[in-house]
Amino acid sequence: MCYEKRPSRNPNEQVLLTAGALRKTAVTLEQMDGHLSAPTQATSLFDQTVIPGDIIVDLPSVANLRVGSGLRQDCFELLATKVGKLRYKKPNKYWLESSHKRYDPSAEDTILGIVVGRKSENFLVDIKSPSLALLPVVAFEGGTKKNIPKLEIGSLLYVRVVKANHGTNPELSCTDASGKAAQFGPLKEGYMFDSSTGLARMYVKLHVKLLSTPTCPVLQAFDMQCFEIAIGLNGRIWVNASTPSMVVLISNAIMASEFLSASQQDNMVKELTDRLQACCSVR
Structure with missing residues (x-):
């Protein structure tokens, strides 16, 4: 193995380089501090149609921001990634509403799903999203592993989205937040x-x-x-x-x-x- 001997630097040169790096770091911190201390940029885009690239809000001016579908954080700005209407919910939740054929799951949405299969502990449900959703066999009022509802392939269900994380299958439930069936469950007859x-x-x-x-x-x-x-x-x-x-x-x-x-x-x-x-x- 061959090692290359590198020439030693002049101590004065090292001092100059260190001072230059410190000055560069100080300038960067000063710029960041100036950006962070920028006043709130009130947007007039609420309930208006935005297009990809539109700046929605200045992030340093908003604490504990909650970002929904259709928006993306880019450094110190919140940008739109698709066409849609900007919605806002107090205190600090932003999202875009748009019309599509494909569904982007979101927690607490009430949707209609079609049973397409079953595993040991879950029903596989088609909800018009990129991936199939999972409906646990115990996600019914009074549901247990010994009391599994009989759902055939093709059954239509009115369900609630419990979890919708990127990279995982959405999780559904046929109960409300209190564990009651309410209006959720199979829909018989009718036309979908x-x-x-x-x-x-x-x-x-x-x-x-x-x-x-x-x-x-x-x-x-x-x-x-x-x-x-x-x-x-x-x-x-x-x-x-x-x-x-x-x-x-x-x-x-x-x-x-x-x-x-x-x-x-x-x-x-x-x-x-x-x-x-x-x-x-x-x-």
Whole structure:
């Protein structure tokens, strides 16, 4: 093995190099300190559409920031990584809402899943995400390893997302936070159709009657007592009614209402209702 002898440096040169490194470090720290002490950059993008690369907020001005989907931290800035509407929840949670065919799981979302398989301790559920979700056999009200529910392949479930970490399969549950079944569980009969995540999110807000959301002519036009509806934030909607014609009517009205205004939705519902009545009178 050959070792190369390196010439020794002049002590004065070492002192100069050390002083230069210290000056460089001092300049860097001064720049960082100036950046960290920058005032809060209030953004006017809340509830507005942003595009990839838009600067959302100055990170040093926000403590304990919680970043949701569609956003990425880049040094001292929070940037948008996709097109969507910027949402904010007090005290410091930011995320983007966008409409996609594929679902990005998030904890506490209520979704519709289809059973596609089973392992020893979990059901495998398709939720329109990149990976299958896991539904533990004990994630039911009163569920134990000796009392496993009988779910066949293809069963439709209304479930809640419990865990959604990157790199792992999402975990689901058929109970609420208190362990009660509530409205979760298998959905029988009825008709399930796919939609965009944006349309499903809009109808979820309308269905729970949020004060910040305008009224929905499609849901108001039909008597809520004559049909059942379950809306998943993953872009799946289930409808059940007394007659198949009513199921088809409600499903078509929901699917066609995504890009219509309130007045256009009202006219569409009237037109569909007239067609249904005309068909029934002919029969």
